[in-house]
Amino acid sequence: MAIILSTALLGCIYVHPLTRILYLDHYYYTYAPKLKSISSLSLKPPRNSVRAASIMSYDKELATAKKACSLAARLCQKVQRALLQSDVQSKSDKSPVTVADYGSQAVVSFILEKELPSRSFSLVAEEDSGDLRKEESQETLQRITKLVNETLASDGTENVSLLSDEDVLTAIDSGKSEGGSFGQHWVLDPIDGTKGFLRGDQYAIALGLLDEGKVVLGVLACPNLPLQTSAGHVQHNVQDKVGCLFFAQVGTGTYMQSLDGSQPTKVDVSSTENAEDASFFESFEAAHSLHDLTSMIAKKLSIKAPPVRIDSQAKYGALSRGDGTIYMRFPHRGYREKIWDHAAGCIVVTEAGGVVSDAAGNPLDFSRGRYLDLDTGIIVTNQKLMPTLLKAVQESLKEKASSL
Ligand SMILES: Nc1ncnc2c1ncn2[C@@H]1O[C@H](COP(=O)(O)O)[C@@H](OP(=O)(O)O)[C@H]1O
Ligand SMILES: [Mg+2]
Ligand SMILES: [Mg+2]
Numbered sequence: 001m002a003i004i005l006s007t008a009l010l011g012c013i014y015v016h017p018l019t020r021i022l023y024l025d026h027y028y029y030t031y032a033p034k035l036k037s038i039s040s041l042s043l044k045p046p047r048n049s050v051r052a053a054s055i056m057s058y059d060k061e062l063a064t065a066k067k068a069c070s071l072a073a074r075l076c077q078k079v080q081r082a083l084l085q086s087d088v089q090s091k092s093d094k095s096p097v098t099v100a101d102y103g104s105q106a107v108v109s110f111i112l113e114k115e116l117p118s119r120s121f122s123l124v125a126e127e128d129s130g131d132l133r134k135e136e137s138q139e140t141l142q143r144i145t146k147l148v149n150e151t152l153a154s155d156g157t158e159n160v161s162l163l164s165d166e167d168v169l170t171a172i173d174s175g176k177s178e179g180g181s182f183g184q185h186w187v188l189d190p191i192d193g194t195k196g197f198l199r200g201d202q203y204a205i206a207l208g209l210l211d212e213g214k215v216v217l218g219v220l221a222c223p224n225l226p227l228q229t230s231a232g233h234v235q236h237n238v239q240d241k242v243g244c245l246f247f248a249q250v251g252t253g254t255y256m257q258s259l260d261g262s263q264p265t266k267v268d269v270s271s272t273e274n275a276e277d278a279s280f281f282e283s284f285e286a287a288h289s290l291h292d293l294t295s296m297i298a299k300k301l302s303i304k305a306p307p308v309r310i311d312s313q314a315k316y317g318a319l320s321r322g323d324g325t326i327y328m329r330f331p332h333r334g335y336r337e338k339i340w341d342h343a344a345g346c347i348v349v350t351e352a353g354g355v356v357s358d359a360a361g362n363p364l365d366f367s368r369g370r371y372l373d374l375d376t377g378i379i380v381t382n383q384k385l386m387p388t389l390l391k392a393v394q395e396s397l398k399e400k401a402s403s404l
């Protein structure tokens with residue numbers, strides 16, 4: 001009886017099943033930045049929230065995720081430099097999968113599991129070892145194992161014995177989790193923007209952590225993204241220094257540092273309120289997003305600048321530091337978005353002050369398993385501009401539908 005009564009009184013507080021630490025509803029998390037302890041609160045909690053002993057900190061998870069992504073980026077850079085046609089395999093869905101995809105997934109999976117052993121380990125990742133286990137992939141597998149071992153050894157702190165081919169396959173297959181709304185799940189895209197990677201353009205290693213269905217931390221390693229913020233211009237000169245690591249933890253903002261380890265700096269989304277002064281990002285690949293629809297929306301908003309087309313979640317990273325103001329993504333009919341294509345990017349942008357929603361204005365729901373089932377498209381911008389963008393998107397979608 002006492003338990004029922006206190007539960008009713010407490011309302012939105014609940015006890016985390018793994019840690020038994022009380023923590024607050026997502027709304028309060030998002031709007032009470034930089035607070036580790038509720039006792040130091042000078043803000044008044046929103047009406048639905050109540051005092052709690054502490055806010056969950058994911059510092060250890062974040063440090064490990066940064067290390068894992070940085071090492072995976074090192075592996076990817078090595079492969080991209082020496083990219084040969086034979087690195088590309090054909091998966092049954094015909095999307096290119098490279099030695100680096102598998103190697104990156106093995107490195108991240110191995111490091112997370114080894115360095116955070118006290119947690120029950122769950123990883124939702126894009127790749128699986130199915131094709132690699134085939135007879136004809138023997139040589140490729142050996143190359144991956146060699147790369148993974150060289151990468152782990154290149155980090156002085158990794159005191160590990162050499163991984164066997166089987167260890168590498170096992171690490172890759174740890175990524176088969178279905179995710180969901182209970183407990184913690186890592187979400188990994190070992191190379192997002194495979195097509196950009198193969199072209200020598202932008203790609204990202206994207207790692208997020210879900211806790212009770214919400215993204216609570218995200219890391220984006222973007223090895224080819226220029227370090228210098230360059231409003232609206234992501235194409236860079238050869239002499240520009242490249243390699244960015246974006247990271248965000250719920251309630252603490254978004255930071256960027258160089259992949260080779262400079263001091264992190266806090267980043268914020270663009271404050272542009274005027275749509276016509278905004279610039280917007282979209283996929284490089286027209287097969288991934290309807291360029292004609294975004295151009296219709298841009299026209300409606302009187303956006304003057306041409307679209308900036310780059311691959312991968314590097315778009316979320318660039319947006320989080322104000323390189324552009326809007327990101328729009330409208331896949332062709334029937335395409336189902338996957339959580340690993342947006343989890344890390346989403347928190348990197350929201351912690352930098354942005355908003356990510358579907359075309360109905362709903363936040364993305366990462367709690368339903370491997371897919372993001374959403375209303376048409378994904379749109380991202382700052383809080384001030386979102387209502388205007390949403391209106392233009394909805395009007396354009398209606399016009400497009402009625403013209404069919
Ligand atoms: N037809 C399609 N429509 C929308 N997205 C697609 C797609 N085919 C593949 N993708 C996704 O688009 C991602 C790349 O995003 P972007 O277009 O922003 O560069 C791919 O990630 P991978 O490269 O990890 O497979 C893939 O998951
Ligand atoms: Mg893919
Ligand atoms: Mg991807």
Ligand SMILES: [Mg+2]
Binds near residue numbers: 189190192193194
């Ligand atoms: Mg990928």
